[in-house]
Amino acid sequence: MEECKHTRLPYRVIDSAENRLKTLMHMARSRATAKTDPIASSRTRVGYYHPAISELIGCEAGEEYCVLETLAEMDCVARELVDQVDLCPYCLHDNLRLRKLCSHCRSSLIVKKDVLHHFHCGWAGVEEEASKGTDLVCPECERQLRHLGVDYERTSQSYFCTACRQIFTEPVEEFLSPHCGKQIDKDGTMIHPVFAYSITSTGLEVARRGTFEGVPISRGIIDRDLNIYRSEYIDRRLLELVNRYLRYKAGFSLALISVDGFDEYLSRNGHLVTGELMKVLASVLKGETRGVDLPGTHDPSTFLLLLPQTGHKGALVFARRFLARVRSLDESIVKDMPTISVSIASCPQDGDEVEGIMAEASRRLAECRHSDGDTIMAPPTEELAEEAPTK
Numbered sequence: 001m002e003e004c005k006h007t008r009l010p011y012r013v014i015d016s017a018e019n020r021l022k023t024l025m026h027m028a029r030s031r032a033t034a035k036t037d038p039i040a041s042s043r044t045r046v047g048y049y050h051p052a053i054s055e056l057i058g059c060e061a062g063e064e065y066c067v068l069e070t071l072a073e074m075d076c077v078a079r080e081l082v083d084q085v086d087l088c089p090y091c092l093h094d095n096l097r098l099r100k101l102c103s104h105c106r107s108s109l110i111v112k113k114d115v116l117h118h119f120h121c122g123w124a125g126v127e128e129e130a131s132k133g134t135d136l137v138c139p140e141c142e143r144q145l146r147h148l149g150v151d152y153e154r155t156s157q158s159y160f161c162t163a164c165r166q167i168f169t170e171p172v173e174e175f176l177s178p179h180c181g182k183q184i185d186k187d188g189t190m191i192h193p194v195f196a197y198s199i200t201s202t203g204l205e206v207a208r209r210g211t212f213e214g215v216p217i218s219r220g221i222i223d224r225d226l227n228i229y230r231s232e233y234i235d236r237r238l239l240e241l242v243n244r245y246l247r248y249k250a251g252f253s254l255a256l257i258s259v260d261g262f263d264e265y266l267s268r269n270g271h272l273v274t275g276e277l278m279k280v281l282a283s284v285l286k287g288e289t290r291g292v293d294l295p296g297t298h299d300p301s302t303f304l305l306l307l308p309q310t311g312h313k314g315a316l317v318f319a320r321r322f323l324a325r326v327r328s329l330d331e332s333i334v335k336d337m338p339t340i341s342v343s344i345a346s347c348p349q350d351g352d353e354v355e356g357i358m359a360e361a362s363r364r365l366a367e368c369r370h371s372d373g374d375t376i377m378a379p380p381t382e383e384l385a386e387e388a389p390t391k
Helices: 017-027 051-057 065-073 201-209 231-248 262-287 312-327 354-369
Strands: 077-087 097-101 110-118 124-126 152-161 172-176 183-185 190-199 252-259 294-299 302-308 340-347 375-377
Touching: 017 051, 017 065, 017 190, 017 201, 051 065, 065 077, 065 190, 190 201, 231 252, 231 294, 231 302, 231 340, 231 354, 252 262, 252 312, 252 354, 262 294, 262 302, 262 312, 302 312, 312 340, 312 375, 340 354, 354 375
Parallel strands: 340 375
Antiparallel strands: 077 190, 097 172, 110 124, 110 152, 172 183, 252 302, 252 340, 294 302
C-alpha cells in the first residue's frame, strides 16, 4: 500500500486565481465559515467533498478539492487530517470491493467449511465429501466415521474452493474497482488523506486586500509532487520573456516534452506507476538544465521548459542531451519506459506573441507523435525530425 501522502486529482481546470480568492473571501466572512469540514458523499471520487465551497465556485462535488489544496500550499489555509481513504490506482475512485479468492486457482467460488480429519488413514476434507445419506464415510479408505473424537475430528474451519476443490486456511485478498474494472492487490491501493481546512492569517490578509499580490512568490508556484514549477507560474514567466524580447530584443526558446501514448500508459500501469515515471522525468529535466532555465508542468503528460537567452540550436542540444539521459536510465528505475517527444519553438523565429510561439511548439509536438517516438522537432532551420540517441 502506498504510504500516506497527498494525491492530486485531475481537477486542475477549476484551480484558478479567481476561485481561490472567492474561496478565501467566503471563509473570511465569519467564524462560522472560517473552517470547512468534508462531508461524506458517494457522488465524489474520494467519498468526501466540501459542499459550501463546491457550490460557491460552481463546480461538481469534489472538484473544489484542488482549489483548497493550492491554497494550503500557499499557506492561505491550514489542513487538518480527518480521514484516509483507499483509492484505485487506475481510476482514483474509492468505490472498492474486497474479494476473497482461492489461493490455488484464484477463483472467487470459495466457501468456509468445517474440515474433517480421519484418524485411521489421515484423510482430511470437507464434510460433503464424506456424506453418504445420513452416514459419514471416509472417501479415502471407505471406513465409516461413527464416533466424533474416536474415529475422526472436526478441525477449525477452513476455506474450500468449489472450482479446484482445494482446501486452504487463508484466501488471497484483492480489491475490485467497479468503476474501471481493474483488480488491485490488497496492498496496492493509493491512500488519500481527507482534510478539513481553516483560513490562516495569510489567507485573511489576502481576502481583506482582494489580491494575492504580496504573498511570498515561493508559495504556490512549485508542484510539490514533481518539484518543478506549476503551469500557472510558467505561463506567467513565458509572458515576461515575450515582453522582454519586445523591449530588449532578448530572444529565448522553449521546449514541450511529452510522454508518448500517455493515456494508454496510465490505463496500463495506473496512477502510482505513472506518477513515479513523471517524477523521474522531472528529476532528469532539472538535472539537464541551467540555473536560469525554468522547468515546469504544462499538462498531465507534458513538461514546458523555458530557456532564456537561448536560440533554437542551443535548445536542440539540450533536447538531444535530455533524451539520451532518459534512454540511459536503468530498468530498475523505470520499467516499461515510454518514448518521449520534444518540440522546440523560439522567439523571434516563431513569432513574438505567446499564442503564436505556443501554437508552433504544439504543432511540432503533434508531428513528433506521428513518428516512431523519441523524436525532436525544432524551428524551420531544423524542421526535419531528429532522432534521439538510443541505448
